Amino acid sequence: MYIDIKPTAEKITNNITSRISNLDIQPKLVAVTYKPDDSTISYLKSQQKTSRKFNIKYEIFEAISPQNIFKLLNELSKDNTVHGIFLTHPLPDVNEIEALIQINPDKDVEGRHPYNLGMLAYGNEKFPPCTAEAIIKILEDITNITGKNAVIIGRSTAVGKPLALMLLRxxxxxxxxxxxxxxxxxxNITKNSDIVIAAAGKANLITKNMVKKNSIVIDVGINVVNNKIVGDVSKDTSEIADVTPVPGGVGKITTLLLMEHVVKSVELMLKNSNK
Ligand SMILES: NC(=O)C1=CN([C@@H]2O[C@H](COP(=O)(O)OP(=O)(O)OC[C@H]3O[C@@H](n4cnc5c(N)ncnc54)[C@H](OP(=O)(O)O)[C@@H]3O)[C@@H](O)[C@H]2O)C=CC1
Ligand SMILES: Nc1nc(=O)c2c([nH]1)NC[C@@H]1CN(c3ccc(C(=O)N[C@@H](CCC(=O)O)C(=O)O)cc3)C=[N+]21
Incomplete structure (x- = not known):
């Protein structure tokens, strides 16, 4: 079966809508990108569409060189009209950590700055990385995670590692x-798992014969094959396990949570300025 993520999406959407209606200022999210790959382009499109829906201001800055990324992040961090900064991953020819530390941690809506990631390791989820948070929210809506065997395929600092920290809390x-x-x-590992999370970026990496009957499979992958978006999980897997769809699965929730974090950033800014 395919997992219906609509109830999860609806809850988050309602939460964002009500919080935005209580704000006097229009939230603004900016995306900084450099040589975007297919999956990044798909995400930027999704961000554009979703920010419009919530009336969140949105602007994309495409850097012209690695040096230009640093300059943009610096300027946007100081710009009082900007509440959230999104930096795309992967960043070819760039030392990612050097770029991330240019971002003001209060505007780091994906929780990728070493400060926020360090806080996450201590269980503080002020800005949990959106994809990891999306996976947790989907899982919590359909199952009880405690004591389950979960396997994550992919160890990136963007997805796999923060997700592991969050599942371990x-x-x-x-x-x-x-x-x-x-x-x-x-x-052998996937076959013995109650929950399989595929975040490798390889189409058809997970197939029906690799998973346990009635297990939960979360498909994080965004791959473009023959001009179409597909995940990391083959179609037939849904015959024996509950699988999240691609498109319209984790990516959708990820985008909504990014918007929610921008709203949270504004709320925290206003709270601090009233102190
Ligand atoms: N739906 C969403 O919201 C999001 C989707 N994505 C998508 O998720 C995928 C992963 O993203 P990201 O973490 O940034 O990617 P990275 O390329 O940074 O990391 C991929 C990870 O997968 C591992 N991997 C790759 N191939 C295999 C394989 N055959 N077997 C086992 N492990 C493998 C790699 O191992 P090693 O470390 O050994 O190289 C690496 O750890 C991409 O398709 C991306 O587009 C990403 C973010 C959000
Ligand atoms: N710093 C960073 N953080 C990320 O989270 C990140 C990233 N870089 N780089 C690229 C990957 C990929 N990714 C997607 C998220 C949602 C959709 C999404 O919502 N897609 C729609 C389809 C959109 C379409 O049809 O074009 C869907 O799945 O329904 C796609 C891709 C996040 N990533």
Missing amino acids: KDRSATVTICHTKTQNLE
Whole structure:
């Protein structure tokens, strides 16, 4: 079966709408990109569409060189009209951490600055990375995570690692395995898991024969094959497991949560300025 993410999306949408209606100022999100790949282009489109729906101001800055990324992030961090800064990943030819530390942690709506990621490791989820948070929200709406065996395929600092930290938090307490390209016998691990999270960026990496009957499979992958968006999980997997669809699955919730974080950033800014 495919998992219906509409109830999760609706809850988040209603929450954002009501919080925005209480603000006197229009939130603004900016995206900084450099040599965007297919999945980044798909995300930027999704951000554009979703920000319009909530009447959040949105602007994309395409850097012309690695040096230009640093300059843009610096300027946008100081700009009082900007509440959220999104920096695309991957960034070819750029030291990503050097770029991330240019972002004001209060505007780091994806929680990628080392300060926010460090806070996450301590269980503080002020700005949890949106994709990891999306996966947690989908899972919490359909199952009880505690004690479940969860395998994450992918160890990126953008998705796999923060997700592992979030699944391990004491109030969730999943048993977590993380796999990558050097993992041997991937199918032995996936076959014994209650929850499989595929975040590798490889179409058809997970197939029906690799998963346990009635397990939950979260498809994070965004791959463009023959001009169409597909995930990391083959279609037939949904015959024996509950799978999130691509498109219209994790990506949709990720985009909504990014918007929610921009609203949160404005709320915190206003709260601090009233102190
Ligand atoms: N739906 C959404 O909201 C989002 C979707 N994405 C998508 O998710 C995917 C992953 O993104 P991201 O984490 O940024 O990607 P990265 O390329 O940074 O990381 C991919 C990870 O997957 C591992 N991997 C790749 N191939 C295999 C394989 N055959 N077997 C096991 N592990 C493998 C890599 O291992 P190693 O470390 O050994 O190289 C690496 O750890 C992409 O398709 C991206 O577009 C990303 C963010 C949000
Ligand atoms: N710093 C950073 N953070 C990310 O989270 C990040 C990133 N960089 N780089 C690229 C990948 C990919 N990604 C997507 C998220 C949602 C959709 C999405 O919502 N897609 C629509 C389809 C849109 C369409 O049809 O074009 C859907 O799945 O329904 C797509 C892609 C986030 N990523």
